[in-house]
Amino acid sequence: MFDEIRASELRNVRILYKGDIYDLARLLLKIDDAKDKGTNTKSRHTIKGLASKFAMLSGMGFDEVEEALLKYNLPFGATVEHDKDVSE
Secondary structure, three states: OOOEEEHHHHOOOEOOOEOHHHHHHHHHHHHHHHHHOOOOOOOOOEHHHHHHHHHHHHOOOHHHHHHHHHOOOOOOOOEEEOHHHOOO
């Protein structure tokens, strides 16, 4: 089983501003849900995937984003989920 992380756990993470990764995670969750509607697919991004998307959108280098996220001890392989979908 893969690790999962609640989107809300990203609220205090800061790369450019507090909550920027949380905002991106919420947007990507909504996009994934919309794309997957009517299918048996469940698309989700990992923390590393969020870092990659953030770097692309912000124009920052991936290494710079990764370094900022590592300070928060986030599990890079963990899948970001809606809070309600992560069991205790």
